[in-house]
Amino acid sequence: MDLETYGWNDYFASALRELALEQCIPGRVVADHGGYLKVVTPAETIAEIAGGLTHTSEPYQLPKVGDWVALQLSDHNKATIRAVLPRTSEINRKAAGTGNVRQVLATNVDIAFVVQALDFDFNPMRLERYTYQLRQSNIEPTFIFNKADKALDLPEKVATIKALNVPFIITTATTGEGIDDIRAIVSKGKTAVFLGSSGVGKSTLTNALLGDERQKTAAVREADSMGRHTTSHRELFVLPSGGLIIDTPGIRELQLWGEEEYLSSSFRDVEELASQCEFRNCSHTKEVNCAVLRAIAQHTLPLVRLESYLKLKNELRASAVTMASLSAKQKKQRARRLRKATQLDEKLASDGELY
Ligand SMILES: Nc1nc2c(ncn2[C@@H]2O[C@H](COP(=O)(O)OP(=O)(O)O)[C@@H](O)[C@H]2O)c(=O)[nH]1
Ligand SMILES: [Mg+2]
Ligand SMILES: [Zn+2]
Numbered sequence: 001m002d003l004e005t006y007g008w009n010d011y012f013a014s015a016l017r018e019l020a021l022e023q024c025i026p027g028r029v030v031a032d033h034g035g036y037l038k039v040v041t042p043a044e045t046i047a048e049i050a051g052g053l054t055h056t057s058e059p060y061q062l063p064k065v066g067d068w069v070a071l072q073l074s075d076h077n078k079a080t081i082r083a084v085l086p087r088t089s090e091i092n093r094k095a096a097g098t099g100n101v102r103q104v105l106a107t108n109v110d111i112a113f114v115v116q117a118l119d120f121d122f123n124p125m126r127l128e129r130y131t132y133q134l135r136q137s138n139i140e141p142t143f144i145f146n147k148a149d150k151a152l153d154l155p156e157k158v159a160t161i162k163a164l165n166v167p168f169i170i171t172t173a174t175t176g177e178g179i180d181d182i183r184a185i186v187s188k189g190k191t192a193v194f195l196g197s198s199g200v201g202k203s204t205l206t207n208a209l210l211g212d213e214r215q216k217t218a219a220v221r222e223a224d225s226m227g228r229h230t231t232s233h234r235e236l237f238v239l240p241s242g243g244l245i246i247d248t249p250g251i252r253e254l255q256l257w258g259e260e261e262y263l264s265s266s267f268r269d270v271e272e273l274a275s276q277c278e279f280r281n282c283s284h285t286k287e288v289n290c291a292v293l294r295a296i297a298q299h300t301l302p303l304v305r306l307e308s309y310l311k312l313k314n315e316l317r318a319s320a321v322t323m324a325s326l327s328a329k330q331k332k333q334r335a336r337r338l339r340k341a342t343q344l345d346e347k348l349a350s351d352g353e354l355y
Helices: 010-019 051-056 124-136 154-163 179-185 202-210 261-266 268-274 291-297 303-324 328-350
Strands: 025-032 037-040 044-049 068-073 079-084 090-094 102-107 111-117 141-146 168-170 191-195 235-238 244-247
Touching (some): 010 068, 051 079, 090 124, 141 154, 141 202, 179 202, 268 303
Parallel strands (some): 191 244
Antiparallel strands (some): 025 068, 025 235, 037 044, 235 244
C-alpha cells in the first residue's frame, strides 16, 4: 500500500512543502486512542503530539482521525507529530456540557453517511441536525437506514425519508443488502465516515464493507434497542474496493456548533417562504398570514422542516447570546475551562463513555 491509497494528493503534498519542516514525512492519522495516535506512512506507526504543537494549538486544531500530519521519526520506532496539514473538511459538533466550543469528530472527509436504524432509532429531526452541521462543512450527507429486516411501518417511513430531499440507502448490514450501494459511493481515494447513535449498525456496516470482522459489534439491549458502546474510538479503514471508511462510536447527542447565518443555506425552502410572511418578525407559529404555516397546511413543506428550523435557530441564538454577554476576562476564563472540558470530553470519548 502507498500513501495514495490513503487519499494522499497534490493538495496535501504542496501543503507539506510549504511548511518546510526538516526531516518530516507525511502520514495520516487512522486511529485515536486518547493518549496516542496511530498514523500510517503507509507503515503503521504509533505517534505522540509534539509538546510545542499542543501548547500553540486550540483543541480543535490538534490531530484527529483523518488528518494528514508531518511526522518526525526517531530511532526506536517512535514518532512525533510536528504539524497538522490544512484540512479539506472537518465534521464538528459542540462539545457536550460546555459553551460554544468546537469539537472535531473527523477530518478530510468527502462523504458522510448518517446512519439510523429502522426499528426504534428512526428520527427525522435528528437527521436535520446532522444535515445542518454537515452542510456547514460543505459535506453533503447521505442517509443510511439500516435494519430494514426489522423495519416498522416501512412505507410510511420511506415517505417521510423522501420528503427530506437527501440521498438515502436502505440496508440490512447483517445480510449485506444495500452494501453495494454504499461501496459504489465510496470510490478509490475518497474518505467516508459513519455517524449515528450507538447500536444502529455502523460497525456491522464497516465489517460488511471490509468483508471481514474487523470491528467488534454488540447485541443491543432488547428493551430499548440502545447500543452498548462497543466501538470505543474512531478508526479509519481501507476498503478492498479502494475507498476509505471511518467508523465512529455512537454520538449520544449532536449538539450544534456554528453560526446562525449558516442556517439559511440549510433551510432555503423555509427562509424563502418566510420572506413572504406578512410580518418581517413572523414567528411562524401562530400568525394568520404566515406563508410557512400555509405551506405546511398545503403539504408543500413537511412539518418536520419547520420544527427543525425553529429548534436549531433557538439553540444557535442561545449560545451566541451567552458568548456576546461575556467580558473579555470572562471569555478568557471560559476558554481555559472549555479547553479542559474538551480534553475531558475527548478522553471520555476514547473511553467510549460519551458516544
Ligand atoms: N436485525 C439486524 N441487526 C443488525 C443489523 N445491523 C446491525 N445489527 C445488529 O445491531 C447490533 C449493533 O450493531 P453495531 O454494528 O455494533 O452498531 P454500532 O454501535 O452502530 O457500531 C449488533 O448486534 C448487530 O448484529 C441489521 O441490518 N439487522
Ligand atoms: Mg460500533
Ligand atoms: Zn411566518
